[in-house]
Amino acid sequence: MDTSHSASALVRKLESITKLSDDAKEALLRLPMNVTSVGPGHDIVREGDRPSNCCLIVEGFACRYKITPEGKRQIHAFHIAGDMPDLQSLHLKVMDHSLATLSPSKLAFIAHHDIHELCRAHPGIVSAFWRDTLIDAAVFREWITNIGRRTAYQRIAHLLCEILARLTAIGLVQGGTFDLPVTQAELADATGLSTVHVNRTLQELRAAGLITMRDGSVTVRDWEGLKAAGEFDPNYLHLRQGEAA
Amino acid sequence: MDTSHSASALVRKLESITKLSDDAKEALLRLPMNVTSVGPGHDIVREGDRPSNCCLIVEGFACRYKITPEGKRQIHAFHIAGDMPDLQSLHLKVMDHSLATLSPSKLAFIAHHDIHELCRAHPGIVSAFWRDTLIDAAVFREWITNIGRRTAYQRIAHLLCEILARLTAIGLVQGGTFDLPVTQAELADATGLSTVHVNRTLQELRAAGLITMRDGSVTVRDWEGLKAAGEFDPNYLHLRQGEAA
DNA sequence: CGATACGTTGACGGAAATCAACCCCGGTGG
DNA sequence: CCACCGGGGTTGATTTCCGTCAACGTATCG
Numbered sequence: 001m002d003t004s005h006s007a008s009a010l011v012r013k014l015e016s017i018t019k020l021s022d023d024a025k026e027a028l029l030r031l032p033m034n035v036t037s038v039g040p041g042h043d044i045v046r047e048g049d050r051p052s053n054c055c056l057i058v059e060g061f062a063c064r065y066k067i068t069p070e071g072k073r074q075i076h077a078f079h080i081a082g083d084m085p086d087l088q089s090l091h092l093k094v095m096d097h098s099l100a101t102l103s104p105s106k107l108a109f110i111a112h113h114d115i116h117e118l119c120r121a122h123p124g125i126v127s128a129f130w131r132d133t134l135i136d137a138a139v140f141r142e143w144i145t146n147i148g149r150r151t152a153y154q155r156i157a158h159l160l161c162e163i164l165a166r167l168t169a170i171g172l173v174q175g176g177t178f179d180l181p182v183t184q185a186e187l188a189d190a191t192g193l194s195t196v197h198v199n200r201t202l203q204e205l206r207a208a209g210l211i212t213m214r215d216g217s218v219t220v221r222d223w224e225g226l227k228a229a230g231e232f233d234p235n236y237l238h239l240r241q242g243e244a245a
Numbered sequence: 246m247d248t249s250h251s252a253s254a255l256v257r258k259l260e261s262i263t264k265l266s267d268d269a270k271e272a273l274l275r276l277p278m279n280v281t282s283v284g285p286g287h288d289i290v291r292e293g294d295r296p297s298n299c300c301l302i303v304e305g306f307a308c309r310y311k312i313t314p315e316g317k318r319q320i321h322a323f324h325i326a327g328d329m330p331d332l333q334s335l336h337l338k339v340m341d342h343s344l345a346t347l348s349p350s351k352l353a354f355i356a357h358h359d360i361h362e363l364c365r366a367h368p369g370i371v372s373a374f375w376r377d378t379l380i381d382a383a384v385f386r387e388w389i390t391n392i393g394r395r396t397a398y399q400r401i402a403h404l405l406c407e408i409l410a411r412l413t414a415i416g417l418v419q420g421g422t423f424d425l426p427v428t429q430a431e432l433a434d435a436t437g438l439s440t441v442h443v444n445r446t447l448q449e450l451r452a453a454g455l456i457t458m459r460d461g462s463v464t465v466r467d468w469e470g471l472k473a474a475g476e477f478d479p480n481y482l483h484l485r486q487g488e489a490a
Numbered sequence: 491c492g493a494t495a496c497g498t499t500g501a502c503g504g505a506a507a508t509c510a511a512c513c514c515c516g517g518t519g520g
Numbered sequence: 521c522c523a524c525c526g527g528g529g530t531t532g533a534t535t536t537c538c539g540t541c542a543a544c545g546t547a548t549c550g
Contacts, residue, residue, distance in 0.1 A: 066390050069476045074390040088383075091376040096383050096481040123365070130375050131336040133382060138333075138341050140385035145311050145319040147393045148437030152538070183496065192393030194539050199498060231314045236341040397506070428528065439507055444530060 004029045006058045006108040009170075013082025016169040016239060017135060018128045027122055031115075033108040040181070044086070044099045044107065051089040053109045057081055060105025061181050065189065066097045075190040077139060078102070078163060078182070082170055087129060090115060103181035103216070131238075138236045147192040150231065152201045155191040157230030160211065164220055165234050169241070176223065181216040205229070249274045251303045251353040254415075258327025259373050261414040261484060262380060269369045276363060278353040285426070289331070289344045289352065296334040298354045302326055305350025306426050310434065311342045320435040322384060323347070323408060323427070327415055332374060335360060348426035348461070376483075383481045392437040395476065397446045400436040402475030405456065409465055410479050414486070421468065426461040450474070 007029045014020055014028075035058065038044075045051050047066065062079040076097060079085045085099050090112055101107075119126045142162070146155050167178045188198040205211050210226045212219045220226055252274045259265055259273075280303065283289075290296050292311065307324040321342065324330045330344050335357055346352075364371045387407070391400050412423045427435075433443045450456050455471045457464045465471055 064386070066386070068390065068394055070394075072394040074394045076386040076389050088379045091372065092379055092383070092483050094480065094483075096483070097386060120368070123368075123371075126368075126371055126375070127336065130371070130378065133375065133378050134333045134336055137378060137382040137385055138337070140382055140389060141309070141311070141321040141342060144321050144385060144388050144392060144437075145313065147389060148434075149313050149315075149317040149319045184498095185496080189393075192389075195496090196498085196540080197538055200538095203498090235339065238337050238339075238341070430528080440528090441508080441530085442506055445506095448530090 003031070003033045003035055003108065006033060006035050006056065006106070007031055009058050009082040010056050010084065012170055014128050014132065016082075016241075018131050018240070020128060021122075021124055024122045024124045024128070027118055027125070031110055031118060033110045035106060035108045037104065037106050038101055040101055040103050040105075042101045042105075044101065045089070045095050046098045047095050049095045050093050051086060051095065051112075053111045054084050054089060054115060055086050055099070056108040056110060057083050057085070058106040058108050060107075061102040061179075062099060062105060063102055063186070063190070064097050064099050073189045074192070075186060076143070077136070078190070080166060080170065081172070084132075087133065102186065103179075135238050138238060142236045143190075152191070152193050152197055153204055154230055155193070156187065156198065156201050157205060157210065157226050158232050159187070159191060159230070160205075160218065160220070161227055161230045161232035161234075162237070164218075164223075165232075165237055165239070169237075169239050176220040177217055179216055180213075180218045248276070248278045248280055248353065251278060251280050251301065251351070252276055254303050254327040255301050255329065257415055259377065261327075261486075263373045263376050263485070265373060266367075266369055269367045269373070272363055272367055272370070276355055277359055278355045280351060280353045282349065282351050283346055285346055285348050285350075287346045287350075289346065290334070290340050291343045292340050294340045295338050296331060296340065296357075298356045299329050299334060299360060300331050300344070301353040301355060302328050302330070303351040303353050305352075306347040306424075307344060307350060308347055308431070308435070309342050309344050318434045319437070320431060321388070322381070323435065325411060325415065326417070329377075332378065347431065348424075380483050383483060387481045388435075397436070397438050397442055398449055399475055400438070401432065401443065401446050402450060402455065402471050403477050404432070404436060404475070405450075405463065405465070406472055406475045406477035406479075407482070409463075409468075410477075410482055410484070414482075414484050421465040422462055424461055425458075425463045 011020065011025055011028050033056065044055050044062065057079055059081055062085060064076040064085055065073055067073050089095065146158050150158065163180065164173060164178060167173045172178055184198045185195045188195045202213065210222045210229060212221060256270050256273050278301065289300050289307065302324055304326055307330060309321045309330055310318055312318050334340065391403050395403065408425065409418060409423060412418045417423055429443045430440045433440045436443065447458065455467045455474060457466060
């Protein structure tokens with residue numbers, strides 16, 4: 001089985017945030033991995049698990065989440081092609097949250113052992129992964145700010161800006177339009193709102209001429225307006241090319 | 246100037262989350278650093294800065310924060326002795342948030358160059374730092390959940406539990422009592438609430454017999470009750486010894 | 491075709507924000 | 521020495537944003 005196509009999603013993602021040596025790129029492309037397809041709403045790993053491999057998203061959308069004892073769900077992050085959302089399991093043995101697909105997805109699993117090998121051989125890759133972890137953390141901080149200090153309207157605008165910027169970085173946006181296979185309930189759990197309020201807020205964003213949505217796809221009609229509405233400043237994403245637009 | 250005393254705070258902190266070889270410990274203790282004392286409310290680094298060294302907190306409390314365009318402040322994390330809150334500047338050149346002291350503090354600055362050297366010589370230390378970054382991220386996720394899905398009462402209870410657990414891990418809690426040189430306004434900015442509401446909520450926590458506060462110190466009167474009130478589960482802190490109590 | 495998931499709408503209630511005082515205390519300077 | 525000031529904490533009154541509850545529409549699918 002040739003898995004280099006799957007690995008190339010990872011290379012492209014890492015190159016969107018850092019510079020890789022040719023050596024490192026080749027090593028990444030040679031990484032042994034098991035590729036599988038799963039449907040939407042599939043739990044990849046659950047809180048409490050002790051994974052022995054890491055999951056690379058080749059295609060599709062995933063999210064990290066946690067269910068509180070009261071049964072409320074909070075989504076911490078959305079993940080897209082090229083992301084390795086449970087890279088942390090390399091160093092943190094027990095999962096403190098869960099990871100699930102949002103859309104039908106293609107996943108590639110890489111054994112911890114092989115990643116450790118790779119890291120030993122290529123210090124540059126350790127740096128790249130560490131940098132990726134740091135950026136993840138920066139995104140989490142931004143979400144804290146988003147949920148803690150912005151109104152519903154701002155929160156959703158901000159979230160859409162972030163997704164657009166990240167999808168742009170890996171080439172998944174065409175003329176302001178991108179796939180967003182995410183229900184309003186999931187947007188609610190990501191922004192700390194109720195589904196009802198998300199529904200009304202999306203209507204406001206549409207009424208303001210900032211976006212349109214149909215099926216699972218979003219079109220940004222007024223990028224400057226959306227950025228302003230969400231107080232969006234892409235610095236925290238630490239992308240190499242800077243601005244998305 | 247002998248700085249090994251300052252570095253020992255770092256060693257103790259790292260040992261609370263991972264195992265260090267004797268070799269690595271010695272190297273950490275020999276790290277060149279500049280120690281200075283600063284007052285409360287001092288900005289260590291600001292959003293937009295490009296630091297060339299990292300800051301180790303030797304004594305005192307600090308926080309990371311960001312001011313939104315509307316002038317609202319969100320605190321992302323509290324930091325205590327042994328923490329290196331801007332370790333990220335090693336790999337992310339431009340600060341995406343600010344870092345400030347909350348109390349009079351002793352800080353040690355370590356040049357990026359020296360940390361890079363250290364990492365090159367001791368891969369075990371890279372792992373330790375990476376693990377630390379991963380735990381930081383786990384704490385951010387927990388804060389997202391806290392702010393997004395818990396009531397004011399739960400949020401503050403949870404925050405107090407977290408601080409107690411972390412201070413316990415480095416030996417800064419005596420019989421349920423610990424220093425917390427943090428104003429109600431700062432608690433508000435950490436929990437996404439208003440100062441008025443924090444004030445009322447603290448009164449409720451006191452009335453429930455869970456805590457007492459005076460001057461800058463907190464005593465937990467009912468640890469089980471506080472944990473229950475905050476839905477606190479310390480797993481996400483990934484401490485080596487497990488439970489704080 | 492009924493079941494189910496997702497989106498939408500209206501009515502109502504509540505948690506927390508906002509606004510506005512007021513208190514206490516330590517510092518400071520006239 | 522005391523008046524003044526500012527920061528932090530406290531309180532009450534009012535407002536508002538958003539949650540909850542409940543119903544209904546629509547599309548997809550076994």
